[in-house]
Amino acid sequence: MTVEFVCVGTEILLGNIVNTNAAYLAEQCAMLGLSCYHQSVVGDNEERMEEVIRQAVSRSDIVILSGGLGPTRDDLTKEVTAKVFGMELVEDPHSRSRIEAYFQKSGRQITENNWKQAMVPKGAIVVDNDNGTAPGLILCKDGKRAVLLPGPPNELIPMFEKDIRPYLNRLEPEGIYSKMVKICGSGESKVESLITDLLEKQTNPTIAPYAKTGEVHLRITAKAAGEEKAEALMKPVIEELYRRFGKQIFTTEEEVTLEETVVSLLKEQHLTVTTAESCSGGLTAGRLLNVPGASEVYREGYITYSNEAKEKLLGVSHDTLMTCGAVSEETACQMAEGAAKAAGADLAVSVTGVAGPDGGTEEKPVGLVYIGCYNRGSVFARAFHFSGNRAKNREQAVAKALTMLREALI
Secondary structure, eight states: OEEEEEEEOHHHHTTSSOOHHHHHHHHHHHHTTOEEEEEEEEOSOHHHHHHHHHHHHHHOSEEEEESOOSSSTTOOHHHHHHHHHTOOEEEOHHHHHHHHHHHHHHTOOOOGGGGGGGEEETTOEEEOOTTSSOOEEEEEETTEEEEEEOSSHHHHHHHIIIIIHHHHHHHOOSEEEEEEEEEESSOHHHHHHHSHHHHHHOOSSEEEEEEETTEEEEEEEEEESSHHHHHHHHHHHHHHHHHHHGGGEEESOTTOOHHHHHHHHHHHTTOOEEEEESTTTTHHHHHHHTSTTGGGTBOOOEEOOSHHHHHHHHOOOHHHHHHTOSSSHHHHHHHHHHHHHHHTOSEEEEEEEOOSSSOOOSSSOTTEEEEEEEETTEEEEEEEEOOSOHHHHHHHHHHHHHHHHHHHHO
């Protein structure tokens, strides 16, 4: 079956907001085995909207529209789609009661225009909105379907996952399922060179590499009539990848991040960690503390941007800073060891370098970063040469710091 997306909103055309809904819906429908050949964005204009919707319905089995379901006059998606499908609008008592309950719960007064959202095309399937007032709608006629979703992503995504995805899955029983094999410690070119033979002979499942900062993700995708059959197709491919990359694979789950695996390993081993950061300015700590439950393994950290702070808080030797410099292997090691001792932590990671755009020299150019790792009595540091702007260099340094922490724990 074919699916087409029509995203409604003049604010998208003007570039005032980024159209993240289209990317999300395209990915989700591809995973369901639906083929998408067209996407459109149309402003809040009735004539142009009708033209776009009629064209979409004429060439696609399913048209998914997002946005334009609100209470204002320029919210026209429902009205125009109903016109295209030849359906009159009637009030839905269930939707009206949900709108009333929503406003009562929030303690706000209902304005008259909000009842517009309770008007639905006669015969349409009404989809409850648990995060807003505009219900979703499914219109069916002559083998064609239109799915209307609210525009805000925090309403659209939960509605799609709870109700629309199961509905679409019933229409297309042979879906697309995938696993994400995530690798750290190797670059994209090296990873791809090690799987060239797999890429050349792939059919079902397929392998698609994606380069991320400090990571390479391999999406394994299988088309099958059910998740169990898809898992059976993907299993030998994933096992082969483990044979080739071993411990560099840190997860096969889409949602699991590198920092989550680090925190999980620390919890499993009943260990604690701290951070000592200069050029990364707390970004490593921030990544770790993004993980729920990180307080079990992380109690305190240090941002020591100046030499004085490195000496005062971490006990870095004044002689080391004078002879080797702040950006050096020796300083990185002393920062990591000093942080571990100060925090009473089992492990510590330190970051010191030249993020740029200024501050580089011929001996220590912009992008040079030393990362130290202390692990229960032993300490070492590695030098990295990053190429990018200040933000990119800092981001890459943090990714390497997390990778080194993980390596120390496996």
